[in-house]
Amino acid sequence: MEQGVLQLTLTWDGGQIVAAGVVSSRPAVARCLRGLPVARVLEIIPRLFGLCRCAQDAAARLSLQAARPERPVIAATSAQVLAVALEAVGEHLWRLLLDWPPLCKQAPRHSEFLLWRKRLLGVVDSAGAAVFGARLSAWLNEETPLQVGDGVAATAGALLPRLSAADWVAQADGAGFAEWPTFAGQPAETGALARHIGNPEVAALLARGQRIRARLAARYADLRWLAEGLSEPARLSSWLDAATVAEGCGLACVETARGTLLHRIELAGERVARYVIVAPTEWNFHPQGAFVREIGTTPARTRAEAVTAASRLVLSLDPCVPVEVKVDDA
Known part of the structure; x- marks a missing residue:
């Protein structure tokens, strides 16, 4: 199946970007799963996604487990974590x-x-993970963080909070949620920035309106947290959660490098009656979301500068599909 693209249109007046639009041609993958046997769906999902395959697979299996709980506790396995x-x-x-x-x-x-x-x-078990994590922590201690140029101070936007699967039950439903999700009625940003808002360096950059630099700093903070967590598997388990919505319906939320991934499944016997997948890209490239909000008023003396500014912001928001940037005159 084609993965689609994000088509980003910049409106440029010769001195700055004055507006932007987002059109997604990503296929509605989850709709293709309706009517299929559950076993077939579990085979298909990891093959459908070029990125975050492990997270997609875990979310599918956990949402199914929650839809038909066979154990008192719904939890990810150590291998999934x-x-x-x-x-x-x-x-x-x-x-x-x-x-x-x-x-x-x-x-x-x-x-x-x-x-x-x-x-x-080469990591195949928890012992190997601990060794890898220690090596990664040592590398991060010696690494000189990248420094990226930021544009004008960006308007603050809502950051998606970390919610349990049970908390997501009331949020992740309704018409249009899968295509253009909102939280408390507003677009929100997910990802490392939202996870590490409490990090002093990240918070200081945000206070100055330097959101691209803040996202890059948050990525380093996220990597450090993961490296340390590889020696403490119980800590990492907070990234995967699931809850029963109703009989035959389950929801799972799994954190990824890009942000929160949601799967919601409804069963009709051993077949899928409805499936909803909400990936981080749907949050960060919402038509009124972080990209559109921040790229507006960005200085750009040439079309090339406009494209470079957009590319920098796109990478900081980390979409999971290819991006095409078009520049139109105001």
């Missing part, structure tokens, strides 16, 4: 070593990334 955490580490390293350096006028660090990828693939 470890897989989701290692996947998030790999996503963060990919961005920090390959994608962010060119926007910070540095060369991508391909060989270093491949080394970390090899180490990640």
Whole structure:
């Protein structure tokens, strides 16, 4: 199945970006699952997503477990917790070593990334995870964080709070929620920034309106938290949660490098009656969300500067699909 793209249109007046629009051509994957046998759905979901496959798989299995609870406690397995955490580490390293350096006028660090990828693939149990986590913590202690140029002070937007699956039950339903979700009636941003709002460096950058730099600092903070958590698996388990909505209906929320992932499943016997998937991209690229709000009034003397500014903001919000940027005259 085609993954679709985010089409971002910038309106430029020759001196600054004055407006922006978002159109998504991402397919409604969850709708294709209706009517399928549950066993088939569990086979399909990891294959449908190029990114966050472990998180998608865990969310599917946990939501199903919650829909037909066979155990008193609905909880992720240690293997699921470890897989989701290692996947998030790999996503963060990919961005920090390959994608962010060119926007910070540095060369991508391909060989270093491949080394970390090899180490990640070598982790097969909790003991290996603890060794990997200690090595990653040591690397972070020696690493010089990337410094990215920020635009004008961005207007503050709502950050999505960390909610339990039970808290999400009343939120993650209703027409249109899956395509363009809102929290308390407003678009909200999810991801490392929302998770680490209490970090002093992140908070200081936000106070100055430097939201791109704050997101980058939050990514380092998230990576450090994950590295430390690999030695404390119980700590990482907070990233995966599920709750029974009603008989035959379950919901799971799983944290990813990009933010909160939601799955909600309704069963009709052993087949899917309804399936809802809400990925972080739907939050961060909402038509009135973080990208549209922040890119407006960004100075840009040329079209190329407008595209560069948009690319920097896009990467800080970390979509899970390709992006196309178009510049129109005001």
